[in-house]
Structures are given as structure tokens and as C-alpha cells.
Amino acid sequence: MDVDQLKDVIVDALEERKGRDIVTLDVRGMSGVTDYMVVCSGTSSRHVKSLADNVWIEAKKHGATPLGMEGQRSSDWILVDFGDVVAHVMLPEAREFYDLERLWQVPAQSDKHEN
Structure with missing residues (x-):
């Protein structure tokens, strides 16, 4: 499975x-760690856990190998790493x-500053 297919499965x-x-951030060229970040909100800790678990299960069904999952204990932010x-x-x-989303957005081109 290529990276775009994996992003779509997630x-x-x-x-x-x-x-x-759900927002997909293309961070190729900005991060040497990953190509895409998919950011999503859940309505409760239980919902966040259910969402993360489903990402794990569905990606594995499609042949992806998860590298890890972090944050399940608190469930206010769970990261699923592929x-x-x-x-x-x-x-x-x-x-x-x-x-x-703001942290990883492409910096805006600045105009010449007038003094």
C-alpha cells in the first residue's frame, strides 16, 4: 500500500x-519524520479511543504495519504512528x-517590509 492509500484508509x-x-496535513518537505498527518477530534475520551482503535484495526486489515500508539491512558490525544x-x-x-494545523501550515510568503 502506498502512502496516499494509507492516508485514505486512515x-x-x-x-x-x-x-x-478531519484534516489531512501534507508535511512532505517540512518533516523528515512523516509525509502526512491526519488530525481528528472526538467528542469524549471514549470516542477518541474508539477512533484510534479503528484506525489501527482498519489499517492492519489493509496490510499496513503500525509502528505504535501513544496516549491511550489519558485519551485526550492519541497518536497512531504508521x-x-x-x-x-x-x-x-x-x-x-x-x-x-497552525504549527504545520506552510509559512506565508512575506512582502517586503516598509519602514
Whole structure:
């Protein structure tokens, strides 16, 4: 499975369990660690855990090998790592606080500063 197929499997797994505000961040060229980050919100700790578990299960069904899962104990932010694609499943409060979308966005081109 190529990286784009894996990204799609992860998004589908999140949609299947009613993940909210799913965003895919293309971080190729900005990160040497991964190509894509998929960020999603859950409505409760239990929902976050269910979303992350479904990502793990569905990706494995499609032949992907997960490298690990972090954060299951607190379940306010669970990271599911597949190497080329990393899923971040978060409670809205954690998502707002860490603001991964802003952190990983492409920097805007700056105009010449006038003094």
C-alpha cells in the first residue's frame, strides 16, 4: 500500500466512527519524520479511543504495519504512528491547545517590509 492509500484508509476509518473535523496535513518537505498527518477530534475520551482503535484495526486489515500508539491512558490525544502517515486523534480542548494545523501550515510568503 502506498502512502496516499494509507492516508485514505486512515481518513475512512475516522469517518466510519464519526470523527469530527478531519484534516489531512501534507508535511512532505517540512518533516523528515512523516509525509502526512491526519488530525481528528472526538467528542469524549471514549470516542477518541474508539477512533484510534479503528484506525489501527482498519489499517492492519489493509496490510499496513503500525509502528505504535501513544496516549491511550489519558485519551485526550492519541497518536497512531504508521511512519509515513501519523494520525492524531484529540479531544477538542487538546486540539485547540496544541493547534497542530497552525504549527504545520506552510509559512506565508512575506512582502517586503516598509519602514
